[in-house]
Amino acid sequence: MSRLWVLGAGQLGAMLKTAGRPLALDVVPVDIDTIDALHLHEGDVVTAEREQWPETLATRQLASHDRFINRDVFGTLADRKTQKALIDSLSLATAPWQTVTTDTRADALHTALGERVLLKRRTGGYDGRGQHWLKAAEPGEIPEGWHDQAIAEQAINFDEEVSLVGARDSRGNCVFYPLTLNLHVNGILMASLAPLQRLQHLQEQAESMLGTLLNELDYVGVMAMECFRVGDQLMINELAPRVHNSGHWTQAGAHMSQFEAHLRAIADLPLAPPMTKGITAMVNLVGTERNNQWLTVPPAELHWYGKSVRPGRKVGHININDSRPAVVRSALMALAPELPENYKAVLDWLAEHLRD
Incomplete structure (x- = not known):
């Protein structure tokens, strides 16, 4: 059976390795900061436990392998702008949104999206990080450094x-x-x-x-x-x-x-x-x-x-x-x-x- 490499060695990579044992699959999570040469073979398979990664010796080796599954998908879904555009293109329901450009101002976002607007960094951010609320009742501006780096979503009153x-x-x-x-x-x-x-x-x-x-x-x-x-x-x-x-x-x-x-x-x-x-x-x-x-x-x-x-x-x-x-x-x-x-x-x- 071919070796299965995992880009990333966090808990998800560890649990993938554990799940592979009963199937006799050789699953190898790789720390993105490793400086070791990885001995990848033509029949090996590469997957990832994360949507994006910095360029390191390890990630270059893994990302260049011909059998890196879904390699071209990660860039699209790791960027919230292109992810939302994909969802819209398929006519699937999602919160109304727009890109935060250089000229975007908070009052214009409230006009377009309502009294409560959630800013999300286009890349990175998880577990509540990389988010910022704009509320008409509490006047505020788009944080410095967020223009051209974020999307704005209408707040949804979900059940x-x-x-x-x-x-x-x-x-x-x-x-x-x-x-x-x-x-x-x-x-x-x-x-x-x-x-x-x-x-x-x-x-x-x-x-x-x-x-x-x-x-x-x-x-x-x-x-x-x-x-x-x-x-x-x-x-x-x-x-x-x-x-x-x-x-x-x-x-x-x-x-x-x-x-x-x-x-x-x-x-x-x-x-x-x-x-x-x-x-x-x-x-x-x-x-x-x-x-x-x-x-x-x-x-x-x-x-x-x-x-x-x-x-x-x-x-x-x-x-x-x-x-x-x-x-x-x-x-x-x-x-x-x-x-x-x-x-x-x-x-x-x-x-x-x-x-x-």
Whole structure:
């Protein structure tokens, strides 16, 4: 079997490597700052755990390989301007937006987009970073250095945030996981829950939207689509051409995790429709020290990334899966005393939606 190289050696690369072991796939995450010569062969495959990367010796070696899957897609989706233009070109729903040019002023944005306007840096920015609110009730200007480097979006009064993870192989076969309900706090994903029966009527709509994008891009592998739910309509917020945080629940809740699905697709192995197991709650561990007491709570499964802990940094996640929602709720409550105080609201949110 060919070697599968991953551009990037963060937690997503590590989880791809773990997912490859049962399939006897040789998955090699590569630190972008390595100065080692990489011995790539013609039959090897290259993928990425990130949308963009600086030019280094390692990234030059990987990005120049003939079998770098989706290489031409990353530039389009990593830039929010070209990503939004693609969504518009396919007549898919998204928030009204415009480019912030040299001459753009805040008052003109309010006239075009409304009283609340969200500025997003065109590249970079994640977990709430690289964003700036303009509110007519609190007069302000576009920050210095943001002209020609950002887009402006109309604020959407959404009901919920959901996401869909799907995979496509080189023959155009697509498979999708159930819609996932997500909770963000200060722009950081804190919890996910799937599947939920009450979201099932939106599944076909979501699959049609993401399937249209996958086919238009001739994409191979896993892609995540983050959406706002406004009534019974979905609006695309952002796309991620890779395995995604909101799909981590699939490690416990499906017969094939998103990581395995991605590897199957890029290694040209058969894809199968994911079969879910009960219901899964995923709790992100953000800026908190490891606590081995989490391991005493069945059926909680800890995924610890081995990273240094600092405020706002994702350092792990916990998956809780069972066919009985009451068991999942009980596990969440058992975890509560072992997590920082700010997690009470997160666990309460999960418990509440488990009743739906």
